[in-house]
Amino acid sequence: MTTRTRILTGITTTGTPHLGNYAGAIRPAILASEDANADSFYFLADYHALIKCDDPQRIQRSRMEIAATWLAGGLDVNRVTFYRQSDIPEIPELTWLLTCVAAKGLLNRAHAYKASVDKNVENGEDPDAGISMGLYSYPVLMAADILMFNAHKVPVGRDQIQHVEMARDIGQRFNHLFGNGKEFFTMPEALIEESVATLPGLDGRKMSKSYDNTIPLFTSAKDMKDAISRIVTDSRAPGEAKDPDNSHLFTLYQAFATKAQEAQFRGELLEGLGWGEAKNRLFQLLDGQLGEARERYHQLMARPSDMEDLLQVGAKKARAVAAPFLAKLREAVGLRSFVNQDNFTISNSKKKAAKSSRILSFREGDSFRFRVLAADGSPLLLSSEFADGKKAGAVIKQLQSGQTLDIRTEAYGFNVWLDGECVAESSAFYVDAAQRDAGIEALRVALTPIED
Ligand code: TRP
Numbered sequence: 027m028t029t030r031t032r033i034l035t036g037i038t039t040t041g042t043p044h045l046g047n048y049a050g051a052i053r054p055a056i057l058a059s060e061d062a063n064a065d066s067f068y069f070l071a072d073y074h075a076l077i078k079c080d081d082p083q084r085i086q087r088s089r090m091e092i093a094a095t096w097l098a099g100g101l102d103v104n105r106v107t108f109y110r111q112s113d114i115p116e117i118p119e120l121t122w123l124l125t126c127v128a129a130k131g132l133l134n135r136a137h138a139y140k141a142s143v144d145k146n147v148e149n150g151e152d153p154d155a156g157i158s159m160g161l162y163s164y165p166v167l168m169a170a171d172i173l174m175f176n177a178h179k180v181p182v183g184r185d186q187i188q189h190v191e192m193a194r195d196i197g198q199r200f201n202h203l204f205g206n207g208k209e210f211f212t213m214p215e216a217l218i219e220e221s222v223a224t225l226p227g228l229d230g231r232k233m234s235k236s237y238d239n240t241i242p243l244f245t246s247a248k249d250m251k252d253a254i255s256r257i258v259t260d261s262r263a264p265g266e267a268k269d270p271d272n273s274h275l276f277t278l279y280q281a282f283a284t285k286a287q288e289a290q291f292r293g294e295l296l297e298g299l300g301w302g303e304a305k306n307r308l309f310q311l312l313d314g315q316l317g318e319a320r321e322r323y324h325q326l327m328a329r330p331s332d333m334e335d336l337l338q339v340g341a342k343k344a345r346a347v348a349a350p351f352l353a354k355l356r357e358a359v360g361l362r363s364f365v366n367q368d369n370f371t372i373s374n375s376k377k378k379a380a381k382s383s384r385i386l387s388f389r390e391g392d393s394f395r396f397r398v399l400a401a402d403g404s405p406l407l408l409s410s411e412f413a414d415g416k417k418a419g420a421v422i423k424q425l426q427s428g429q430t431l432d433i434r435t436e437a438y439g440f441n442v443w444l445d446g447e448c449v450a451e452s453s454a455f456y457v458d459a460a461q462r463d464a465g466i467e468a469l470r471v472a473l474t475p476i477e478d
Contacts, residue, residue: 034177036071044240046233098323109340169193226274264300383472
């Protein structure tokens with residue numbers, strides 16, 4: 027069985043995406059999501075946005091604009107899990123579990139926090155002036171985003187590499203403290219797209235909102251044209267040879283052109299194409315490639331309830347993964363039901379003595395359930411809820427009868443079936459197929475009748 031790669035990335039919802047965001051992050055992410063061997067999780071990091079912005083209108087507008095940009099850009103929501111961070115209550119819950127194991131000293135070293143402190147000190151202010159706990163804990167929330175879905179690859183800009191490393195650090199610590207030899211969390215890796223050029227802005231510096239040198243992406247053809255007309259060029263007149271390699275207008279063209287278009291444009295510049303005409307060519311190229319998406323963008327923005335529906339579906343998909351996983355993590359740290367005391371009993375008195383696998387029956391509300399534990403006390407199987415104890419007993423008996431077990435795998439877990447009915451599910455969390463299969467093997471061993 028091939029293991030699929032889980033790709034996850036968040037987009038902080040402040041601001042309106044511009045051409046540089048599109049070429050640098052959005053377009054490559056949409057392309058990556060088309061890989062048949064990848065499962066992509068892309069989300070609007072709107073809790074992160076609150077750290078930097080206390081203007082509700084701006085938060086709301088940006089969430090919509092960013093959602094519409096990704097959708098208009100061709101993101102296929104049937105293939106990708108596309109959601110808003112704030113629709114997943116499991117994320118702040120996991121954030122707290124991680125906050126309790128994250129070392130304060132680790133967070134002291136975060137670049138974003140340190141930069142704010144340095145600036146305060148420089149200005150002769152209190153080191154922590156204006157720094158919220160949100161800013162300070164930013165990397166823990168980001169770790170929860172990543173670890174919640176056991177992402178393998180996290181495409182980010184260079185400034186975020188440290189945060190991904192912190193996610194590893196925090197995840198590892200949690201694994202070590204609560205994993206009991208198992209790894210709850212997969213270790214994520216930052217993915218830096220070397221081949222994606224950062225686009226230059228109108229003045230030749232990196233295109234960025236903070237330099238006020240951006241080319242708008244989907245607002246309107248006119249806005250795009252106006253911005254392009256403001257691209258700074260040298261003063262060579264029409265007819266004079268231009269130097270494509272020292273022209274950021276050419277760099278911009280390159281980022282969207284085919285090799286053939288690029289070669290042609292280069293030739294024309296060398297032959298003295300005027301800058302006005304060159305700007306026209308750039309506009310034609312961009313408009314040709316982005317015009318249709320711009321239409322879609324405006325349609326989406328005009329029907330917010332359609333987007334809301336899509337995002338609700340995304341949230342549902344994401345929560346189907348997050349909720350059962352979080353339940354296991356809560357269990358691991360000791361946030362368990364009072365009704366089901368078996369773990370307590372085992373760890374306190376019987377665990378060390380237990381030499382063979384065991385089956386523990388217990389009541390939960392009005393129903394009857396049981397667990398199968400391996401010889402080392404680790405949970406292997408949790409039964410469904412049965413209305414009466416007799417039924418539960420009969421199922422246990424059948425499972426131990428030595429008959430061939432009907433075990434069906436499902437993602438990284440498995441179910442046990444009897445007479446056309448699913449009677450139990452795996453209770454451990456497995457991070458990959460190999461671990462799951464080992465769990466199935468352990469269950470077979472545990473349920474093999476002992477002959478002595
Ligand atoms: N901090 C990231 C940024 O500003 C956004 C983000 C939030 C993120 N959570 C994430 C990116 C999880 C990758 C994975 O770019």
